[in-house]
Amino acid sequence: MSNRQRVWRDWPELGELDASVATVGVFDGFHRGHVALVEAALVEGRRLGVPTVLVTFEPHPLVVLAPDRAPLQLLSVDDRIQQALALGVDGVVVLPFTRELAAQPASDFVEHGLVGRLGIQSLVVGDNFHCGRGGEGDVAFLAASGRHLGFEVSGVDLVCHGERTCSSTEVRRALAAGDVAAALDVLGRRDPRIAAMAV
Ligand SMILES: Cc1cc2nc3c(=O)[nH]c(=O)nc-3n(C[C@H](O)[C@H](O)[C@H](O)COP(=O)(O)O)c2cc1C
Ligand SMILES: Nc1ncnc2c1ncn2[C@@H]1O[C@H](COP(=O)(O)OP(=O)(O)OP(=O)(O)O)[C@@H](O)[C@H]1O
Numbered sequence: 360m361s362n363r364q365r366v367w368r369d370w371p372e373l374g375e376l377d378a379s380v381a382t383v384g385v386f387d388g389f390h391r392g393h394v395a396l397v398e399a400a401l402v403e404g405r406r407l408g409v410p411t412v413l414v415t416f417e418p419h420p421l422v423v424l425a426p427d428r429a430p431l432q433l434l435s436v437d438d439r440i441q442q443a444l445a446l447g448v449d450g451v452v453v454l455p456f457t458r459e460l461a462a463q464p465a466s467d468f469v470e471h472g473l474v475g476r477l478g479i480q481s482l483v484v485g486d487n488f489h490c491g492r493g494g495e496g497d498v499a500f501l502a503a504s505g506r507h508l509g510f511e512v513s514g515v516d517l518v519c520h521g522e523r524t525c526s527s528t529e530v531r532r533a534l535a536a537g538d539v540a541a542a543l544d545v546l547g548r549r550d551p552r553i554a555a556m557a558v
Contacts, residue, residue: 365450366440370476376412376450378478380404383414384488385527388433389442391547392485392518392525397446399515400483407480410449414477415439416456423456431531433553452477465491469504479510486514520545534558 360366367375382400386393397413404411417436422429434442440451454460460468468491473479482501490496496504498514505512518525525545530553533542539557543549 360444363449364444366444367450367452369454370452370472371450373476376410376477378407378409378480379412379450380407380409380481380483381412381414381473381477381479382483383473383490384484385419386413386415386434386439386443387419387430387527388530388546388553389439390525390527390530390545391520393442394446394547395518396483396485396515397443397448399513401447403481403483403513404449409480411447412450412452412477413443413448414452414454414473415443416454416460418456420456420461423458424461430527431534431556433527433530433556462492465489465496465500466504467491469496469501470508474508474510481511481513483513483515485517487517488514520547 380400380403382396384393400411400413415436419429419432436453440453443451473482482505484498484501486498488498498512502512521544523529523545529545530542533545534553534557537557539554542557543554546553
């Protein structure tokens with residue numbers, strides 16, 4: 360971690376970050392799609408001349424909301440932080456995912472969190488992203504919020520590899536089928552710890 364990089368284990372205090380570009384999601388596995396998304400956010404951060412921040416959640420939302428459906432965890436939160444920092448983000452914000460956060464309307468998350476605490480000028484997410492209570496905050500909702508609150512929104516096209524759209528779910532599915540090669544193809548790197556999760 361370089362001197363200029365920071366990790367917050369909750370929202371930064373008011374005034375710690377005046378302006379930023381943010382990307383948001385769980386980022387389990389840090390597959391090709393996640394890498395492309397972070398790279399797009401970094402381009403945006405350089406264009407605007409503001410820090411690029413990755414916002415993630417711990418634990419995975421389903422661990423809190425539906426533990427019986429909680430997915431196999433591909434990377435620990437510390438590994439996700441390291442992947443993000445290695446790609447060059449200026450900061451990582453790890454939000455404890457609680458029932459309280461899950462119940463927060465998307466508008467509050469955006470206004471009080473992303474705008475209020477991170478000062479986002481631009482938000483870069485995959486075009487399937489959603490946040491907020493019940494997942495109400497999709498890209499169209501975020502774009503409308505941005506017009507109102509003064510930030511830009513990019514809904515990035517999802518990266519595919521061959522026939523498959525890259526996703527953490529796709530990596531897990533390949534591992535569950537014992538197909539290490541397919542899992543690593545979607546992932547886009549040879550990670551021996553993830554490869555060892557194949558059944
Ligand atoms: C404020 C907030 C509230 C959320 N509430 C819910 C919820 O009620 N139900 C749910 O399944 N997921 C909820 N989530 C999780 C999101 O739907 C989503 O899984 C999360 O933002 C990570 O995005 P990603 O799945 O694209 O990584 C919430 C997320 C945020 C930020
Ligand atoms: N293939 C992809 N290309 C570009 N961005 C993506 C891709 N997949 C997910 N994203 C984006 O990356 C961020 C983190 O997403 P998330 O952690 O939910 O990934 P995921 O792979 O879709 O996970 P899961 O399969 O568990 O739902 C979100 O903004 C999401 O829209």
